[in-house]
Amino acid sequence: MPAVSKGDGMRGLAVFISDIRNCKSKEAEIKRINKELANIRSKFKGDKALDGYSKKKYVCKLLFIFLLGHDIDFGHMEAVNLLSSNKYTEKQIGYLFISVLVNSNSELIRLINNAIKNDLASRNPTFMCLALHCIANVGSREMAEAFASEVPRVLVAGDTMDSVKQSAALCLLRLYKTSPDLVPMGEWTSRVVHLLNDQHMGVVTAAVSLITCLCKKNPDDFKTCVSLAVSRLSRIVSSASTDLQDYTYYFVPAPWLSVKLLRLLQSYPPPEDAAVKGRLVECLETILNKAQEPPKSKKVQHSNAKNAILFEAISLIIHYDSEPNLLVRACNQLGQFLQHRETNLRYLALESMCTLASSEFSHEAVKTHIETVINALKTERDVSVRQRAADLLYAMCDRTNAKQIVSEMLSYLETADYSIREEIVLKVAILAEKYAVDYSWYVDTILNLIRIAGDYVSEEVWYRVIQIVINRDDVQGYAAKTVFEALQAPACHENMVKVGGYILGEFGNLIAGDPRSSPLVQFNLLHSKFHLCSVATRALLLSTYIKFINLFPETKGTIQEVLRSDSQIRNADVELQQRAVEYLKLSSIASTDVLATVLEEMPPFPERESSILAKLKKKKGPGAGSELDEGKKEPGAELNGGIEPTASTTLRCPPQRREPASGRLLRQHLRHAWPGSWHRGQLPQLGSSCFLR
Amino acid sequence: MFITCLKTNQDGASSCKIRFILIQNRAGKTRLAKWYMQFDDDEKQKLIEEVHAVVTVRDAKHTNFVEFRNFKIIYRRYAGLYFCICVDVNDNNLAYLEAIHNFVEVLNEYFHNVCELDLVFNFYKVYTVVDEMFLAGEIRETSQTKVLKQLLMLQSLE
Numbered sequence: 001m002p003a004v005s006k007g008d009g010m011r012g013l014a015v016f017i018s019d020i021r022n023c024k025s026k027e028a029e030i031k032r033i034n035k036e037l038a039n040i041r042s043k044f045k046g047d048k049a050l051d052g053y054s055k056k057k058y059v060c061k062l063l064f065i066f067l068l069g070h071d072i073d074f075g076h077m078e079a080v081n082l083l084s085s086n087k088y089t090e091k092q093i094g095y096l097f098i099s100v101l102v103n104s105n106s107e108l109i110r111l112i113n114n115a116i117k118n119d120l121a122s123r124n125p126t127f128m129c130l131a132l133h134c135i136a137n138v139g140s141r142e143m144a145e146a147f148a149s150e151v152p153r154v155l156v157a158g159d160t161m162d163s164v165k166q167s168a169a170l171c172l173l174r175l176y177k178t179s180p181d182l183v184p185m186g187e188w189t190s191r192v193v194h195l196l197n198d199q200h201m202g203v204v205t206a207a208v209s210l211i212t213c214l215c216k217k218n219p220d221d222f223k224t225c226v227s228l229a230v231s232r233l234s235r236i237v238s239s240a241s242t243d244l245q246d247y248t249y250y251f252v253p254a255p256w257l258s259v260k261l262l263r264l265l266q267s268y269p270p271p272e273d274a275a276v277k278g279r280l281v282e283c284l285e286t287i288l289n290k291a292q293e294p295p296k297s298k299k300v301q302h303s304n305a306k307n308a309i310l311f312e313a314i315s316l317i318i319h320y321d322s323e324p325n326l327l328v329r330a331c332n333q334l335g336q337f338l339q340h341r342e343t344n345l346r347y348l349a350l351e352s353m354c355t356l357a358s359s360e361f362s363h364e365a366v367k368t369h370i371e372t373v374i375n376a377l378k379t380e381r382d383v384s385v386r387q388r389a390a391d392l393l394y395a396m397c398d399r400t401n402a403k404q405i406v407s408e409m410l411s412y413l414e415t416a417d418y419s420i421r422e423e424i425v426l427k428v429a430i431l432a433e434k435y436a437v438d439y440s441w442y443v444d445t446i447l448n449l450i451r452i453a454g455d456y457v458s459e460e461v462w463y464r465v466i467q468i469v470i471n472r473d474d475v476q477g478y479a480a481k482t483v484f485e486a487l488q489a490p491a492c493h494e495n496m497v498k499v500g501g502y503i504l505g506e507f508g509n510l511i512a513g514d515p516r517s518s519p520l521v522q523f524n525l526l527h528s529k530f531h532l533c534s535v536a537t538r539a540l541l542l543s544t545y546i547k548f549i550n551l552f553p554e555t556k557g558t559i560q561e562v563l564r565s566d567s568q569i570r571n572a573d574v575e576l577q578q579r580a581v582e583y584l585k586l587s588s589i590a591s592t593d594v595l596a597t598v599l600e601e602m603p604p605f606p607e608r609e610s611s612i613l614a615k616l617k618k619k620k621g622p623g624a625g626s627e628l629d630e631g632k633k634e635p636g637a638e639l640n641g642g643i644e645p646t647a648s649t650t651l652r653c654p655p656q657r658r659e660p661a662s663g664r665l666l667r668q669h670l671r672h673a674w675p676g677s678w679h680r681g682q683l684p685q686l687g688s689s690c691f692l693r
Numbered sequence: 694m695f696i697t698c699l700k701t702n703q704d705g706a707s708s709c710k711i712r713f714i715l716i717q718n719r720a721g722k723t724r725l726a727k728w729y730m731q732f733d734d735d736e737k738q739k740l741i742e743e744v745h746a747v748v749t750v751r752d753a754k755h756t757n758f759v760e761f762r763n764f765k766i767i768y769r770r771y772a773g774l775y776f777c778i779c780v781d782v783n784d785n786n787l788a789y790l791e792a793i794h795n796f797v798e799v800l801n802e803y804f805h806n807v808c809e810l811d812l813v814f815n816f817y818k819v820y821t822v823v824d825e826m827f828l829a830g831e832i833r834e835t836s837q838t839k840v841l842k843q844l845l846m847l848q849s850l851e
Contacts, residue, residue, distance in 0.1 A: 017813065021813075088847065088851065092847075167828060167833070170829040170831055170833055174829035177829075202835070202839060205832060205833070205835065209829075246838045246839055247835060254835075255788065255791065256791075256792065256835045257835070301794055304787045305787070308786075308790075344757055344758070344787070348786060381754040382755045384755075
């Protein structure tokens with residue numbers, strides 16, 4: 001058994017813990033615990049008042065039992081009693097118990113708050129810290145109500161000790177986060193800013209965290225912090241290794257404080273005052289210079305601490321996005337890290353470069369590393385690093401390297417982790433459209449996506465390729481031909497059948513002249529996949545079949561026979577049955593003119609917002625926007641609608657029962673039943689099952 | 694349920710940097726769990742299990758950072774113990790990695806070559822060490838000298 005320190009032996013606790021550890025089974029453990037609980041209960045209920053030491057010991061035992069995973073439903077009162085002891089060890093256990101086992105009993109809360117109040121007023125720094133820590137750890141609304149005005153007072157009072165100030169600053173931070181309405185800005189605000197000049201670095205550390213949080217909602221109240229932060233940072237960065245003794249970590253002066261100061265500065269734009277700005281730029285240059293110097297120590301702690309500052313400095317440089325020299329230097333430094341032997345650094349460099357890629361000042365510099373990044377994509381063993389490489393390729397993509405990047409991402413997709421495939425598919429689709437000069441390349445890319453990762457090709461992606469093919473005459477023939485070839489594969493993904501079905505239905509005539517892709521061949525090819533497909537796909541194929549009847553009258557007989565078969569007109573699925581029946585009827589009673597009008601080629605789609613980018617943003621979550629939007633905004637979008645960031649979510653039609661339609665309304669459906677082009681609520685009354693489904 | 698609990702505060706106030714700190718052994722036993730956000734006991738248990746599952750499958754070829762729900766975990770293994778800090782995705786990975794190391798060095802000094810058993814038998818003291826160095830989800834004190842001085846002073850008190 002390890003030695004317990006003098007002063008608070010608590011042998012009974014140590015024995016109990018040993019007993020528990022020696023239990024051979026879960027049952028034995030529970031038995032031992034119950035025995036102890038019974039013992040403690042009786043002691044608490046006993047006639048004799050317990051002395052402080054015993055109370056402390058039993059409360060500590062209860063806490064231990066709780067931390068093992070057992071519920072404790074008593075002991076709170078005794079723990080609260082410990083708070084009023086004047087012995088530190090007893091108070092500490094009392095505070096610990098109530099912090100861990102927070103209780104919402106109002107009577108207890110009142111007593112706890114009372115004890116805290118007394119300790120805050122005690123002028124004993126140890127007790128004051130215990131009280132402040134309790135408030136910071138619990139942070140309940142009741143505590144905020146009780147102490148939100150007291151804590152700032154303690155923080156800025158002249159006679160408060162340093163350690164108490166540290167705790168008060170962070171305690172105030174907690175109160176502000178949970179109950180900002182109870183912590184109004186006041187006279188104390190400017191005094192808090194001045195804590196940045198405190199000679200106790202721990203106080204400064206805590207104050208910076210507090211200010212960083214407060215300034216987000218009250219930037220004007222705290223804007224004087226900028227010049228103070230710059231001074232402080234500058235002094236640290238240029239300090240000799242003999243200054244800041246206590247705060248030098250593996251030869252790096254005050255690394256955490258430096259990081260925090262750099263983070264605080266990211267809450268504000270670049271300083272307007274030229275002197276301050278100059279000093280800051282100098283500071284950032286020094287940090288970048290230091291990265292090039294030979295290290296003062298071989299220990300990884302030294303390099304991590306140094307690099308922590310470096311990466312935060314780079315974040316600040318990126319945030320300002322106004323110093324081309326610094327941005328390029330940052331990029332070069334990161335470029336070196338891309339090939340570092342430490343995985344952590346390669347990962348962080350890839351991640352950081354991603355943000356650099358979207359700055360116009362550093363975009364070109366980032367691109368120079370394309371080969372290294374592609375290599376990372378292929379060879380990194382940690383999947384999260386490969387993923388950062390993929391993100392970076394996406395971010396650095398532009399006209400000059402789009403083909404190369406898309407090709408690499410497609411290769412990557414073949415072996416990518418399933419959890420990230422959908423995201424890669426979306427990104428490839430966006431890039432292919434954004435940078436397509438030659439739309440047949442675009443069509444090939446999307447069809448490749450379907451071939452490689454069909455399951456992860458969401459509807460937005462394949463709707464989009466169809467929309468583009470419809471809108472661009474020059475690629476329609478190519479699309480028909482390519483899709484026809486893709487469908488020849490013995491096992492092709494259902495999404496391919498959907499795309500193929502739709503495209504052949506619209507443009508099959510463009511390849512019908514060649515006997516290898518004659519109308520009947522096309523029909524047979526599609527129909528061979530029919531029975532393997534889901535209801536939605538079959539519905540789409542039925543639409544294709546009626547279009548074929550219009551395009552290729554010679555197929556009418558064959559197709560009608562299919563439509564007429566029991567498996568269609570008596571199909572259990574209402575949608576399929578309805579389509580089969582109606583299409584059959586349409587094909588028999590409509591004259592060729594009417595048929596041609598109803599089944600006219602789909603007109604070009606109007607400008608619409610792309611839902612692909614929206615879907616990607618949704619996947620990546622908040623904060624991913626800037627990398628995606630800024631990088632992908634190009635003047636003069638090539639296509640109707642282009643890719644614009646949009647808040648609209650996936651525009652799906654709610655599955656509703658479709659009502660019977662007359663010829664006119666049927667045509668309206670065929671024209672407008674494009675899921676992406678309707679917002680909810682705008683769908684025609686006649687039901688909404690979209691014809692692509 | 695977890696997603697709602699891990700959301701940032703609605704009014705946009707900057708949320709907690711550190712969400713929780715965990716020390717777990719390879720078998721999954723928790724030697725310290727310090728929470729900087731409100732969770733139910735059930736949620737805490739689930740998080741503990743998930744973190745354990747995520748970090749124990751990683752080895753030297755992996756980074757010391759793992760994406761975890763909409764946050765990330767910075768972790769390092771010391772002998773049989775995993776020290777994990779859960780932080781926001783924007784936080785500085787290396788700074789927290791070294792914050793862990795700093796903390797471990799303090800424990801090592803305070804308990805004279807700390808081992809897992811020290812953390813078990815002195816669990817209530819480990820909280821004191823944590824509170825000296827981290828508070829309200831932020832780094833509070835980084836000087837090992839100052840922290841140890843304070844801890845020794847506290848140890849001498851009755």
